[in-house]
Amino acid sequence: MSGPAKLFQGKYVSTDRRVREDPRFVAGHGRFVQDIDRPGMLHVALVAAQAPAARIVKIDPSAALAMEGVVDVIDGAELSAAVNPLMNGLDTPKVQRFPLAVGQNRYAGEWVAAVVAETRALAEDAAEKVRVETEKLGFVIDAEQALEEGATPVHPEHGSNLLLDRTFDWGPVDEDFARSDDSLKLRVTWGRNSTVPIETFGVICEWNAWEKVLDVWASIQMPKYADQIARALKLHGNEVRVHYDVDVGGSYGVKRGIKQTVLAGYLARKLGRPVRLIEDRLENMRSGDAHGPERIFDIEVAFDRDGTVNAMRMRALDNAGAYAGRAPFQLGKPIGAIVGPYRINSVQYRAMSVTTNKAVQEAVRGFGQAPTNYAIETMMDRVADHLGIDRLDLRQKNLIRPDEFPYEIPSGSKYDSGDYQAVIAKVLEQGDYDGMRAERDRLRAEGMCAGIGVAACLEPSGGNSSFEPLLNPANRTSTWMEGSRVNIDALGDVTVAIHTTSSGQGHETLAATVVGEVLGVDPDRVRVVRPDSLGSLPGNSPVGSRMAIMLGGAAANAARDIIRQAIAIGAHLMDADPGDCSYDSGTVIGPGGAEIAWTEIVDVAHRRFHDLPKGTNPGLTASFIQQVPTGETLPKDGKAQMYPCYSFEFHLVLVAFAPVLAKPELRRYVIGHDCGTVINPHIVKGMTLGGIAHGIGATLLEEFAYDGEGQLMTQSFLDYLMPSSHEVPEVQIVKHCTPSPLTEFGQKGSGESGYLGSPAAISGAIHDALKPWGIHLNKLPIRMAAISDAIAAAEEKGHP
Amino acid sequence: MKMELSGTEEINATPQALWDGLTDPDVLQKCIPGCKEMTATGPDAYDMKLQLKVAAVGGSFDGKVRLHDKSEPDTCHIEVSGGGSLGTGEGRAQFAIADAGAGKSTLSYEGEGEIGGLVAGVGQRVLKSVAKHLTKQFFTALRKHFEEHDATA
Incomplete structure (x- = not known):
C-alpha cells in the first residue's frame, strides 16, 4: 500500500x-411482521419450562386441545422427529438443539411445547392448560462451577460443559514477561445483557403446496437465514422464500429467529395454514435470542516502569448458556483487535466457552468486542494506577502511531x-x-x-467470518460476500437492489447514496428495492458492522459496471476507443469532446440491438458480488485476518x-x-x-x-x-x-x-x-x- | 428462589378443635386463599387446586399436599409440591399447637419453600409480601371459621 x-x-x-x-x-408507515395479515393465519404461544433442568416425563395437551379455537399442540419429541437440529458452528455434535426441548429442558423458560390456535390470546390461554409432568435434574448456573470436575453436565452426552478451550500464543509472551520491569493481574467480569429492541422477534410462515415453496416474513437479522431454514426443515434451498421487504424494529444482533422460524415453518407445513409466532416480551427476554456475552476475564499484563506495555495474557471464560448458539464465536471475533489501539508485542489468549443452565447466548452488538474492549481498557487504567502515571499519558505512550499503518497485531490481523x-x-x-x-x-x-x-x-x-475457521478447523469459510444489482430501465431511471432485511441501519439511504455518487445521479431519484431471497444475489446480512463497506462496495461496483457498459455503447456510437471516452453524470464524452446523452445510451441498450457493440447483450444492468476486503486466505498457524x-x-x-x-x-x-x-x-x-x-x-x-x-x-x-x-x-x-x-x-x-x-x-x-x-x-x-x-x-x- | 415463613398465631379454639380444623380438607379449602378444590387422595394426602394472582401474574396452581409425622393434637409436618401456569412451588412446613388456656390455642409454624417459573421471575420483588399477605388471609379465614363454628356449635 x-x-x-x-x-x-x-x-x-x-x-x-x-x-x-x-x-x-x-x-407510522413502516411495514413490520405484525402488520402482515395472511388469510387463515394461525397463532402460536409457547409452554415454558419452569425448572432450570428437568426431565420431561409426560406432556398432556388434552385440556388445551379441548378448548374451542385450539388447533394443535406439539412438543419436542414430535418436532425433533421431523426436523434437523439447528446449525451449530462448532464441532460438538452431541450438543444438539431443537426449537422445543427434547427429553429434558436445559434452562428455565425453555420452550417445551407450542400451542397453535385461531388467535394469540386463545393460544396463550390454552398454553396454561398444557400439563407438563417433569422430574427435576441437577443444574449449574455459574461458568466457573460448570468447569469444575464433577460439575453437572448440561448435555450429558457431550461429557462435559466445555464447548471450546483454545489457547493462542502470539509472539514471545514468556520472554516479554521475563524482560519486563513489572506485571500485574486483574479480573473483570462482563454481565449478560442485551440490545432490547422495541419489537420482539416475529415470523410468519406459509407453505404454498401448489408452488411447493415456504414463504417467510420475519423480523430477521441472520446470515444465511433461508439456507438454515431449508436445512432444518429438510427442504431444497429453492423451496424457501424469505421476503426481505419487511421492516425490522431493531436488532443489533438479537434477531436470530431461527428456532422460531423452524417451529413456525414446521407447523405451517403440517397444518396447511399460515402460522405466526410473535414473541411477547417474556418469551423474548427469557427464552428468545436476547442474551449476549457473559464473560470473566483473567488478565496478566507485563510492562516497563516507563509505562510501555509489553505483553498480555488473557483468559476469557464465557458462559454460553444451554446450547452452543453463536456464543463461542463471540470469543473469536475480538482476536482481530485483541490489543486494542496499542502496540503490545505479544499476547496469549485462552478462549473458553462453557454450557450452563441459562438461556442461550446469541449475537449482541459488537459480537464480543465490547466486553474485550472493556477488559483491555480497564487493564490500561490499572497499569497507569499501579505506576502512578496519568491514564492518558500511559495510553499515548502505547498507541500505534499514524505512520505505522497498515499495522499487523500479534494475532495476525492488520489494522x-x-x-x-x-x-x-x-x-x-x-x-x-x-x-x-x-x-x-x-x-x-x-x-x-x-x-x-x-x-x-x-x-x-x-464482517467476515474468519473466527469460524479459526476456532473450528472443519469450517472452510473464507468468503462472507454481499451482492447488489443496479438496473437501468427503458426510461433511463436507476433501481438498485439490496438483498437483506434492515433493522434501522438505513441501507436504502446507503445504497442510493453510493449509486447516486458513482453514476452522478441525485440519490433521491434512485429507487431501492428488496427482492425476496429467491430473487436475490448471495449475501450475509448486516452483521459485523459491514454494510457500509460490503453493500456500499457491491452497489458502487455494480454502478461502475453500468458506467463501463455505457461507455462501451457511447464509444461504439462515436466509433471511438472506449479507453478514450469518459463518463460524467450520464453523458459519455468522446475523444474530441463529442457527447452521447444518457437517453441515447439507454435507447440503444433497450431497443437497438443493431447499434450495440458486437457481442454485447441488450439491456443495461449489472450485478456485483463483493468479497470482504483482505479475505484472501484461511487462518494459518492460529493467526487470522479478522475484519x-x-x-x-x-x-x-x-x-x-x-x-x-x-x-x-x-x-x-x-x-x-x-x-x-x-x-x-x-x-x-x-x-x-x-x-x-x-x-x-x-x-x-x-x-x-x-x-x-x-x-x-x-x-x-x-x-x-x-x-x-x-x-x-x-x-x-x-x-x-x-x-x-x-x-x-x-x-x-x-x-x-x-x-x-x-x-x-x-x-x-x-x-x-x-x-x-x-x-x-x-x-x-x-x-x-x-x-x-x-x-x-x-x-x-x-x-x- | 428460596423463601421462608414462620410465625405464631393465637386462635380461639381448643388444641383438639384446631387440630381437627387444620387436618380437615373442607376447612382448609375454605381458608386457603384461592383454593378451589381440596380432594383427599389417600390417608393424609390431598390434591389441591388454587387460582392466584401475584403482582402482574395470575394463574392456576395444582398441588399435592401430604401430611406426615403427625402427633395429634400437637405437631404435624406438611409437604406441598406442584405447579401450574403460575410457576412451580414446593415447600416443607411444620406446625405446633399449644394450649393457651381458656379455650384458646397458640399455633406456631415455620416452613421453607422454593418457588420457580414465571412467578419467581416476574413476581419476585413482591413475592415475600404476597406470601405474608396470603398467610394473614389464611388465619383471618381460620379465625372466622372458628367464630362461625362456635356460633353454630
Whole structure:
C-alpha cells in the first residue's frame, strides 16, 4: 500500500442529506411482521419450562386441545422427529438443539411445547392448560462451577460443559514477561445483557403446496437465514422464500429467529395454514435470542516502569448458556483487535466457552468486542494506577502511531488505517478536558464523588467470518460476500437492489447514496428495492458492522459496471476507443469532446440491438458480488485476518454521585469518532448516540441475573433496567476522518460505535471518583447499590 | 428462589378443635386463599387446586399436599409440591399447637419453600409480601371459621 488514503470528496457521500427511511417510520408507515395479515393465519404461544433442568416425563395437551379455537399442540419429541437440529458452528455434535426441548429442558423458560390456535390470546390461554409432568435434574448456573470436575453436565452426552478451550500464543509472551520491569493481574467480569429492541422477534410462515415453496416474513437479522431454514426443515434451498421487504424494529444482533422460524415453518407445513409466532416480551427476554456475552476475564499484563506495555495474557471464560448458539464465536471475533489501539508485542489468549443452565447466548452488538474492549481498557487504567502515571499519558505512550499503518497485531490481523493521536487531541481540546478537570475538582470540593473516565478502542468492521475457521478447523469459510444489482430501465431511471432485511441501519439511504455518487445521479431519484431471497444475489446480512463497506462496495461496483457498459455503447456510437471516452453524470464524452446523452445510451441498450457493440447483450444492468476486503486466505498457524477495517473511538466522560446514595450521573460525555469516510452523517450520529446509551445500560443497569435456583430474576422491564432520558446525557461528538485504503470511498463501519468504548470509560470514571477509598468494582453492571455498599464497607474499615 | 415463613398465631379454639380444623380438607379449602378444590387422595394426602394472582401474574396452581409425622393434637409436618401456569412451588412446613388456656390455642409454624417459573421471575420483588399477605388471609379465614363454628356449635 502506498501511503495513507486520500480524503474522499463527493457530491452526495458525506453530505447532509436526509435519511430516506426516516419519514415513513416517523409517519407510522413502516411495514413490520405484525402488520402482515395472511388469510387463515394461525397463532402460536409457547409452554415454558419452569425448572432450570428437568426431565420431561409426560406432556398432556388434552385440556388445551379441548378448548374451542385450539388447533394443535406439539412438543419436542414430535418436532425433533421431523426436523434437523439447528446449525451449530462448532464441532460438538452431541450438543444438539431443537426449537422445543427434547427429553429434558436445559434452562428455565425453555420452550417445551407450542400451542397453535385461531388467535394469540386463545393460544396463550390454552398454553396454561398444557400439563407438563417433569422430574427435576441437577443444574449449574455459574461458568466457573460448570468447569469444575464433577460439575453437572448440561448435555450429558457431550461429557462435559466445555464447548471450546483454545489457547493462542502470539509472539514471545514468556520472554516479554521475563524482560519486563513489572506485571500485574486483574479480573473483570462482563454481565449478560442485551440490545432490547422495541419489537420482539416475529415470523410468519406459509407453505404454498401448489408452488411447493415456504414463504417467510420475519423480523430477521441472520446470515444465511433461508439456507438454515431449508436445512432444518429438510427442504431444497429453492423451496424457501424469505421476503426481505419487511421492516425490522431493531436488532443489533438479537434477531436470530431461527428456532422460531423452524417451529413456525414446521407447523405451517403440517397444518396447511399460515402460522405466526410473535414473541411477547417474556418469551423474548427469557427464552428468545436476547442474551449476549457473559464473560470473566483473567488478565496478566507485563510492562516497563516507563509505562510501555509489553505483553498480555488473557483468559476469557464465557458462559454460553444451554446450547452452543453463536456464543463461542463471540470469543473469536475480538482476536482481530485483541490489543486494542496499542502496540503490545505479544499476547496469549485462552478462549473458553462453557454450557450452563441459562438461556442461550446469541449475537449482541459488537459480537464480543465490547466486553474485550472493556477488559483491555480497564487493564490500561490499572497499569497507569499501579505506576502512578496519568491514564492518558500511559495510553499515548502505547498507541500505534499514524505512520505505522497498515499495522499487523500479534494475532495476525492488520489494522488498515488510523490516527488515534489526532482524534484524542481533538477530543481533549474540543471537549475542554481542562475545564472538565476543573469541574471534577469543584464537585469534589463540594463533597461529591466525581471522576473522569477515558477509553480508546477499536471497532473492527466489514464482517467476515474468519473466527469460524479459526476456532473450528472443519469450517472452510473464507468468503462472507454481499451482492447488489443496479438496473437501468427503458426510461433511463436507476433501481438498485439490496438483498437483506434492515433493522434501522438505513441501507436504502446507503445504497442510493453510493449509486447516486458513482453514476452522478441525485440519490433521491434512485429507487431501492428488496427482492425476496429467491430473487436475490448471495449475501450475509448486516452483521459485523459491514454494510457500509460490503453493500456500499457491491452497489458502487455494480454502478461502475453500468458506467463501463455505457461507455462501451457511447464509444461504439462515436466509433471511438472506449479507453478514450469518459463518463460524467450520464453523458459519455468522446475523444474530441463529442457527447452521447444518457437517453441515447439507454435507447440503444433497450431497443437497438443493431447499434450495440458486437457481442454485447441488450439491456443495461449489472450485478456485483463483493468479497470482504483482505479475505484472501484461511487462518494459518492460529493467526487470522479478522475484519478488514478498523474504526476508532475515544471516550471522555465526567461522572458524579453523592457518596451515600451513589447514583452515577453522567455530567459530561464527549466521544471522538473516526469511521473513515462517512456515507451519511445522520446515520452515523444515530448509531453512535444509541451505542453510548446501550453502553450506559451495560455499565450501570442492564443484566439478565439468575438466582441460585436457576431462575431468571430480570425478565420484565420492572427488573431489567434500561437507560432512559434520565440516564443518557447530551453527547458531544467530535468527528475525524482517516479513510480506509481498502474500501470504495474510504468508509469503515460504525454500527457498533459508542457501545464498544462507553462501558470502559464510565467504569473508569466511577473508579476515578472512588479513588479516595481505593475501591475496585470489577463486575458490570456496576449498580448504584454496589457503589454505596463498597463506600460504606470501606469507611467501616477506616478508609479514607 | 428460596423463601421462608414462620410465625405464631393465637386462635380461639381448643388444641383438639384446631387440630381437627387444620387436618380437615373442607376447612382448609375454605381458608386457603384461592383454593378451589381440596380432594383427599389417600390417608393424609390431598390434591389441591388454587387460582392466584401475584403482582402482574395470575394463574392456576395444582398441588399435592401430604401430611406426615403427625402427633395429634400437637405437631404435624406438611409437604406441598406442584405447579401450574403460575410457576412451580414446593415447600416443607411444620406446625405446633399449644394450649393457651381458656379455650384458646397458640399455633406456631415455620416452613421453607422454593418457588420457580414465571412467578419467581416476574413476581419476585413482591413475592415475600404476597406470601405474608396470603398467610394473614389464611388465619383471618381460620379465625372466622372458628367464630362461625362456635356460633353454630
